[in-house]
Amino acid sequence: MKKKLNVGMVGYGFMGRTHSNAFRQASRFFDLPYEPVLKTVCARNAERANAFAEQWGYESAVTDWRSLVASPELDLIDIESPNDTHAEIAIAAAQAGKMVMCEKPLGRNAAESMAMVEAVERAKVANMVWYNYRRVPAVTLAKQLIDEGRLGRIFHYRAKFLQDWTISSDLPQGGEGLWRLDAKVAGSGVTGDLLAHAIDTAMWLNGGIDEVSAVTATFIKNRKHTLSGAVEPVTIDDASLFLARFANESLATFEATRYARGHKALYTLEINGENASIMWDLHDLHRLQYFDHGDESHLRGWRNLHITDREHPYMSHWWVPGLQIGYEHTFTHQAADFLTAAAEGKIASPTFREALRTDDVTDAVLESAATREWVQVAKR
Amino acid sequence: MKKKLNVGMVGYGFMGRTHSNAFRQASRFFDLPYEPVLKTVCARNAERANAFAEQWGYESAVTDWRSLVASPELDLIDIESPNDTHAEIAIAAAQAGKMVMCEKPLGRNAAESMAMVEAVERAKVANMVWYNYRRVPAVTLAKQLIDEGRLGRIFHYRAKFLQDWTISSDLPQGGEGLWRLDAKVAGSGVTGDLLAHAIDTAMWLNGGIDEVSAVTATFIKNRKHTLSGAVEPVTIDDASLFLARFANESLATFEATRYARGHKALYTLEINGENASIMWDLHDLHRLQYFDHGDESHLRGWRNLHITDREHPYMSHWWVPGLQIGYEHTFTHQAADFLTAAAEGKIASPTFREALRTDDVTDAVLESAATREWVQVAKR
C-alpha cells in the first residue's frame, strides 16, 4: 500500500486544472512512491471553490489560504493563484513545514523570489516551480542530446513565444481571468508570463545568460479595467524582445508578444551547435527537428522526429509509437518527477532557487528596456 | 449528486488503458449525467487483473467474464479482449441487460458481427463500438464541414494506415500482445486492424461504399509462434490495398500495411470536393488541412488549421488556444458522448449496427483479394 501524500491547492483557474489533472494522472501512468490525494482546494469565492472541488474530486474546499497552510493533514501546498499572492503563501507554507510547489513565475520580481528561496531553504522543504515545458518529451530529449555533447560548441540560441489574444482594443484588463494584463498583480506583461518560460528552458539547455539588451512596447495604451470600470493606462508590456549573450559566448534573440496575429501559443526554440542543431515548437510539441552534420553529406537534412517511441523521454508511460500526447502531460511528468524525488529526498528541478535565476534575467530585461542600456544579469 | 454508472471491463491491455482512462477523464472534463465508476476488471490471469485494478483504481478484479456479465451491480460491460472473444461476451452481456461497449472491429467477420447486432437490438441495450478516430476534433470538424455542404460534390477519397512494426522477420506471432498477428484470433491482419478504422471514418464522412477491388500480401510467410514455439505459416494479411467506388460515385484508394518503413501509425485521409478539400493525418492529429476554392484566387492555399480553439469540436473542454491534446482524448470524447446519450436514451454513434457496415466492407475486401474480382459490398 502506497503512502498517501495530501495535497492542498491554492487557485482554481486554468492552472488549477492542469495541476489537479497532473496529480490524478501521475499515479495512473507512473509507478510512484506516493499516492497523491487531492485533499483541499482553496479559492476566495466559496461557490467556485466548491464547484472546483466537486469537479476534480477534492475532499473539501476552503476560502482562506491560511487555514490550508495551517492544516496538519496536508503534506504539500501547491500554489497557482495570481502572481502577487505567490510569495506570501509560499513563505507561510514553508514555515509550516510543507512541501511547496508554485506556478511560474516564482515572484513578481527577483527580490520577491529571493525571499521565497530563503524560506524554503531555511525550512528545508521540497520545492519546485512549474516550468512545465522542460518536460515536453521533445524538449527533454533536446537536453539529453546537448548534455551528451552532440551539438558541440553552441553558437546561437533563438526563442519566441508568440500569441495574438490581446490585439483587440475592446479587451478589458484586470480582474477575474485578466489579471495577467495588470502589472500590479502579474509583475509584468509578456516578460514574466511568456519570456520567463523561454528563459527557463534556454538556461536549462544552454547555461547562464550574462547580459541583455531589451526593448518592450505597450501597443494599446489604455484599456477599460474590469474592476474599476474606468479606462486606465495599460501597465504591462505587450511585447518584449531582447538580445542576449550567454556565458558560453553564444548569442541569442528572445521575443515574446501578444500581438503576433496567427499565432496562438507559438513557443519556439532553436539552438545551433558546431556539429548539430535543434528546433522545437509548442504548436507541434510532439516533434523535434534535429540536424546532424555527421550524416553523409548528400543525405544531410533536418530529421523530423516524432517523439512517441518508448526510447523517448517519458513516452514508455503512455501509448504506442505514433500516438501523440498533449499539453497537459507535461504537468503530469513534472508531478511524477517531483513525487519520486521527494520520496527519495532528492531535488527535482527546477527548484525555487533555479527559478530565481529566470527572475534575475526578466528583471535585467525590464531594466534594459527602461534604461536602453545593456544590463548584466545578477550573479548569485 | 450524480447517478453512478458501474463499469465492468474485460481486458487489460493497451485498450484497457485507453478505455479506463477515458472513463476517468470524461467526468473531470465534461459535465456528465452519469458518474462512471470503475468497478471490476476481468482478465484470465489473476495477477495481471489485480495489478491492473490497483493501477487504475478498479474496486475488484475477476478472471471469468461470465461472473462479470452476471454481476447485478454492473451497468455497462466494456469489451477490449482479443477479437475472438467479442461476440460471445457481447451477446451474453446484452442478454443480461447490460449496456455494451466493444473495441473494434466488432466481430472477426460480418456474420459474427450480425449476431452481436441482433443481440443488442433484441435486448434494447445501449451499445457502441470504439471507432475512436471519429472523435479526433479535427476529424469531427471535417464531418461538420462536409455536412454543411462546403465541399460540394465529392470526387475523391484517399486513406492510408501505414505502420512498420512487423518488418523484422525475427518478430514472432500469436500469444500475449501479438494475437493481432494470428488470424484465428484477430479475424484478419491489417484489414480488420487498420483498414477497419479507415473504412469507418470514410463511410461516416462520405457515405456507403458500393464495390471494391482489393489485393493483399503476406510479405513474411513464416514466423515462430509464441504459443507453439514452432515456425508456422503466417495467416494474416500484412498489407491490404483496395480501390473503391462509393454510392455517391466518388472513387477511392485505401491502403493499410505494417511494412511502410518510417511510418509508425500514419493514418491519413484526404477528400476532394468540387468546392473544397480536406486532409488529415494521425501523426499530427491536432491539425486539419483545409482548402477552400472560394478564397480569392491569388490567395488560395491549404489552410493549416490548429484545432485547439474553443470553437472547435470538444476543445472548449480542454485548455486554451494553441495547446494541443493527444491520442487518448479521442476515447474520452467517446466515453463522454456515450454516457450523455445513454442517460437521455439516445443513440451514440457508431452503434453495433453501424460498425457492422465496416465489417461488410472488410469482408468484401478479403473476398476480392481472394477472387481477384470486383466485389459488391453487402446491402443491409
Place this chain on the structure above:
Amino acid sequence: MKKKLNVGMVGYGFMGRTHSNAFRQASRFFDLPYEPVLKTVCARNAERANAFAEQWGYESAVTDWRSLVASPELDLIDIESPNDTHAEIAIAAAQAGKMVMCEKPLGRNAAESMAMVEAVERAKVANMVWYNYRRVPAVTLAKQLIDEGRLGRIFHYRAKFLQDWTISSDLPQGGEGLWRLDAKVAGSGVTGDLLAHAIDTAMWLNGGIDEVSAVTATFIKNRKHTLSGAVEPVTIDDASLFLARFANESLATFEATRYARGHKALYTLEINGENASIMWDLHDLHRLQYFDHGDESHLRGWRNLHITDREHPYMSHWWVPGLQIGYEHTFTHQAADFLTAAAEGKIASPTFREALRTDDVTDAVLESAATREWVQVAKR
C-alpha cells in the same frame, strides 16, 4: 570550337517553350560536346510559328513538318506537337536519319509506339522521350539510393498526380490548348497525360509492373467542343486509379485525376523499403524526404533533404547550397544528357523502347478499367 547540332522543332506550345529553353540553357550551364542551335521551328499557323521563332531565337519558321524532316541541315528533330502527330513525324524523321526526341507519351497507345520504336531502331538514330521528371535532382538521387541498395527489399510504391483545372463544367474540350481533353488527339485523358509520368518514374525506380487492376471515371459527361461548337460527350478519362503488382512483388497504388481541388500539379511518389523509405512531391521538387532505419532508434526521423548541394545530382552546375532550381531545369538536364550521350554514341534514357513499356502499362490500365479484370502487362 564546338560542333554545332542543328535542331528542328515541331510544336510551339507549352512544351515548345520548355524544350527551346532546355537547349538554350544546357550549353550555358553544362560543358557539352555539341553546341545546339535552334534552327527551325514548325507550326501549322505561320503567324504563330514566326512569333515563336522570334521570341526564342530560331533562325526560321515553317508550317509543314515534312519540309523540316527533309531539311539536310537539321541534325535533330524534336517533337512536341499533339499526341496524334507523334508517330508519323517521328517515323519520317528516323527514316530521314535524324536524331529524334519526342514529348511523352510516345504514341497514343502501345501499337503506335511500337512502330516508332521499330523506326528509330531500324534507322539506328539516337532517340529519347521527354519523361523529364527522372531528372529532377531529388528524383535522380532517389534512383541512386535505390541502386545502391539502401532501401533493401521494396514492399510498397505509391504515386499520385493530382490536378484540379478541369472541375468547372464550363470548360470546353478540344482544339487549341485543350486537345488533351480530346481522346482522338490525346489517346486518353489523365492516363496518358499524368499517369504516364508516374509509371515511367515508378518502373525506373522499382522495375517492371506485372499486373494492374484499374478504375477510371469521366465525372463531367458532356462539354462544349471548341472546334464543332457543339456539346459533345467527353471521351477522356478524368480520373484513373489502379492497383499494381511489380515484378519484385511490391504492391502499389497509382492515381491521377484533374478533379482534386487544391492540387495544381501534385505529382508525389513514395517508396517503402526494408531499410529505408523515400517521399518526393513536385510541388516542392527541390526537396527529398528520406527515412533511414539505420539511424539510432531515438533519433530516427524523416530527413528533409534540400537538394541544392554540389554533391546532389546536376546541382554543381547551378548555384550555391540553399538556392533552389525550378521546373524547367529538368528539361535542361535532359537536353544536356542527350547531347552528351549522342556525341559519345551512348544511350540516354529513356529511349523510345523504354518509353514503350510505359505505354504497355497505360494500355493495360485502360483495358482493366474497361473489363473490370486484373490485366497482365505485355511482356516484350
Place this chain on the structure above:
Amino acid sequence: MKKKLNVGMVGYGFMGRTHSNAFRQASRFFDLPYEPVLKTVCARNAERANAFAEQWGYESAVTDWRSLVASPELDLIDIESPNDTHAEIAIAAAQAGKMVMCEKPLGRNAAESMAMVEAVERAKVANMVWYNYRRVPAVTLAKQLIDEGRLGRIFHYRAKFLQDWTISSDLPQGGEGLWRLDAKVAGSGVTGDLLAHAIDTAMWLNGGIDEVSAVTATFIKNRKHTLSGAVEPVTIDDASLFLARFANESLATFEATRYARGHKALYTLEINGENASIMWDLHDLHRLQYFDHGDESHLRGWRNLHITDREHPYMSHWWVPGLQIGYEHTFTHQAADFLTAAAEGKIASPTFREALRTDDVTDAVLESAATREWVQVAKR
C-alpha cells in the same frame, strides 16, 4: 526589330553568372522594349575572362574595367566584382554616361555609397542595385498585400539569414572566392552580405528603420589568409543580430550568421499585422504563408500559398500552375523590370539612392555593436 542594349559586365563569379543568365532569359520570357546584348565581360584574369565570355556568349573579354567604361558601344555597365571596386567603377561609368547596375551592397559603407548616388544622379543615368529578393514572386505578392492595407497596423517584423558554410576552422579567408571573409574587400561580414538583403526587403515592406541595438561576434578569431598564406586575425563579423524600431513603431529582430548548422541560405521574414500576417523563407521561395484573421474563426489557419499561378507576380511569364521557378529567376525579373523602366525613362527600384538607405542601417548596426548603444539611423 527591337533596339539593342549593349551590356558590359565587370566580374565573372557567382553573380556574373546570375546576371548574365538574367539578361539572356529576360528577353525570352518577357516582352521587352530592348534586346540586351552580352557584349563584353571584364575580369582581371584574361584566361578566366575569355572562358566566361565563351560560356555565356559575350562577344569579347577585357581585363581593364576602364576600357569597358570607355567603350562607346556599351550602353549599360553591370558591376559584380568585389565590393571594394563598386564605387570607383560605378562613378566612372556614370561619368561616362552609361546606365549602371551594381550588385549589393552598393558600397562598403554609406559614405562610399553616397558618392555613388551623387555620381548617378549628377549624370542622370538609369541605375539599380541587385537586391534580387524583392522580385521573388512570393515577396512581391507580400508587398502587394501590405500596400493594399490587408495587414492593417504592423506590430512586428522578424528576419533571419542563416548559413553554415564557415564553421570549419580550416576554411581560409580572403582571395579568390573568399573575399567575403576579408573586411577590407567586403566592408563587413554578414552585416553587409546577408543582413543587407534582409534590411532592404524589410524597409521595402515595412518602411524606414529609426534605431537599432546590435551585437556582433567573430567566433573563429584567426584563419589562414589565402593571399598571404599566414594565419591572420579574422576581420569580419561572423554573426550580427539587432533589435530595431521602425518608423511605424513596429518592433523587429534581425539576425544573420554563417554559424547556424543545418541552414544553407535560410533567409526568412515574418510580418505580423493587426488583421493578417505573412511568413516567407528562401529555402521554399515559391511559397508564401498567409494568415487572414478575417477568415471564419473556426477555419482560420496559415494558408500555404504555392506561388505558381498566373495571378501571381511575374508568374504568367513562366509555366503553368503548380510548376515552380528557382533562385535565378529573381534576377531575370529584375533585369526585365530595369530594361522596361529604362526604355520608358522610369525608375526601377531599388535605385542607388534607395540602396543607400540600407547602408545607413548597416552602418548603424556596426556602430551599435561597437558602442553597445542604441544608434539612430541617419536621416537623409
